[in-house]
Amino acid sequence: MHHLRHKKILIGITASIAAYKTILLVRLLIKSGAEVRVIMTPSSREFVSPLVLSTLTRHEVLIELASQELWANHVMLGRWADLFVIAPLSCNTLSKMVSGQCDNLFMAVYLSATCPVLVSPAMDEDMWKHPATQRNLLQAIEDGVKVLPVGYGELGSGLTGEGRMAEPEEILQAITRILAYKHNPLAGLKAVVTAGPTYEPIDPVRFIGNRSSGLMGISVANELFLAGADVQLVLGPSVLKPLNGIETIRVQTANDMFDATVPLFEKADIGVFSAAVADFRPAEVYSQKWKKDNGGVFPGISFKENPDILKHCGLNKRKDQTVVGFALETENEESNALKKLESKNASMIILNSLNDAGAGFGEETNIISIFDDKGGQAKFSLQLKSELAVHIVEAIINYRTK
Ligand code: CTP
Numbered sequence: 001m002h003h004l005r006h007k008k009i010l011i012g013i014t015a016s017i018a019a020y021k022t023i024l025l026v027r028l029l030i031k032s033g034a035e036v037r038v039i040m041t042p043s044s045r046e047f048v049s050p051l052v053l054s055t056l057t058r059h060e061v062l063i064e065l066a067s068q069e070l071w072a073n074h075v076m077l078g079r080w081a082d083l084f085v086i087a088p089l090s091c092n093t094l095s096k097m098v099s100g101q102c103d104n105l106f107m108a109v110y111l112s113a114t115c116p117v118l119v120s121p122a123m124d125e126d127m128w129k130h131p132a133t134q135r136n137l138l139q140a141i142e143d144g145v146k147v148l149p150v151g152y153g154e155l156g157s158g159l160t161g162e163g164r165m166a167e168p169e170e171i172l173q174a175i176t177r178i179l180a181y182k183h184n185p186l187a188g189l190k191a192v193v194t195a196g197p198t199y200e201p202i203d204p205v206r207f208i209g210n211r212s213s214g215l216m217g218i219s220v221a222n223e224l225f226l227a228g229a230d231v232q233l234v235l236g237p238s239v240l241k242p243l244n245g246i247e248t249i250r251v252q253t254a255n256d257m258f259d260a261t262v263p264l265f266e267k268a269d270i271g272v273f274s275a276a277v278a279d280f281r282p283a284e285v286y287s288q289k290w291k292k293d294n295g296g297v298f299p300g301i302s303f304k305e306n307p308d309i310l311k312h313c314g315l316n317k318r319k320d321q322t323v324v325g326f327a328l329e330t331e332n333e334e335s336n337a338l339k340k341l342e343s344k345n346a347s348m349i350i351l352n353s354l355n356d357a358g359a360g361f362g363e364e365t366n367i368i369s370i371f372d373d374k375g376g377q378a379k380f381s382l383q384l385k386s387e388l389a390v391h392i393v394e395a396i397i398n399y400r401t402k
Contacts, residue, residue: 015043025087042063087122195214214240
């Protein structure tokens with residue numbers, strides 16, 4: 001697949017053990033048809049050989065200025081590139097990026113780059129968690145840098161924890177997505193996304209929940225963010241994390257989700273309601289844990305209806321707001337989805353079918369159809385949820401320009 005043909009990618013390497021993985025990333029990029037140039041910080045030479053990278057890219061790897069060379073020529077690299085990808089990003093270079101320090105060629109290129117910048121940090125867990133690093137990261141995000149999450153696992157120090165650089169395939173995917181949205185079609189727009197299950201307490205330790213992983217909603221939040229929107233994610237209990245730069249509000253119950261989402265939606269342009277909200281909650285929450293020696297029976301639970309977040313936002317939406325809901329149907333799928341579009345006053349409903357193998361809750365893949373209130377319909381075959389999220393965001397963009 002040559003989906004990056006004619007794309008110009010500048011790869012920046014800084015001093016970290018993870019630099020060996022960047023060789024694989026460069027190979028993947030070249031296989032995808034991209035034109036790749038590499039720039040390294042002087043100390044990163046200790047971690048990966050410039051010869052390997054110049055051989056792979058068939059271009060000189062820039063580290064320092066050779067005598068007689070013009071500084072300005074190299075600085076032009078940041079204008080040449082469609083995207084500057086810094087992988088691995090060390091905490092030292094991160095710190096220089098946010099303070100604007102220009103003490104080597106690498107920093108001169110960064111500071112004069114006019115293209116988007118994507119970074120994939122790699123560091124030891126303690127360094128990663130240090131308030132200075134986290135503060136710098138927030139500043140970099142504010143400066144417009146897109147930051148990939150770090151992974152958990154074995155670290156260069158021999159310890160295990162958070163701080164691993166993203167895998168080359170993940171970085172390639174992010175690069176592909178950012179370049180697809182080069183013109184930031186959603187720039188200046190605010191989006192709120194609900195995702196994950198809700199947990200409705202029975203007593204202090206027990207709850208009623210569901211098997212939603214939050215993957216579909218988080219994937220949509222990531223795509224909206226990559227397309228340039230300012231994204232707020234209201235997330236029920238889920239172990240998954242969205243991209244850095246997405247503001248995440250953690251909630252437990254449907255009521256909490258409603259209270260968090262409604263005021264955000266009022267200020268948003270787009271609302272995507274993908275959470276698997278419990279329709280009912282126990283009417284009474286026991287203040288103590290219910291013990292089994294209470295006669296060996298668990299008391300009956302009566303239920304109260306939870307607020308419907310999608311319906312509330314749909315019915316109160318302004319003309320300029322786009323409301324996207326999900327439907328999970330097992331019979332008369334299409335007519336039920338259309339009914340839901342109307343009853344919830346949504347702009348768009350994404351129908352997932354429970355009848356299809358490999359689709360839905362707890363799976364990484366799904367099959368969806370999209371129906372909108374302007375009569376539009378589209379069906380998508382079995383795909384990864386991250387790929388379907390791309391189609392959903394494209395459908396939202398098209399809908400808004402219809
Ligand atoms: N939804 C919500 N708040 C609720 C319940 C649902 O925001 N309290 C949203 C979901 O996020 C989803 C859509 O509404 O976008 C699902 O609609 P729902 O009425 O729950 O339908 P189903 O779950 O498909 O099931 P049923 O039709 O059986 O109610």
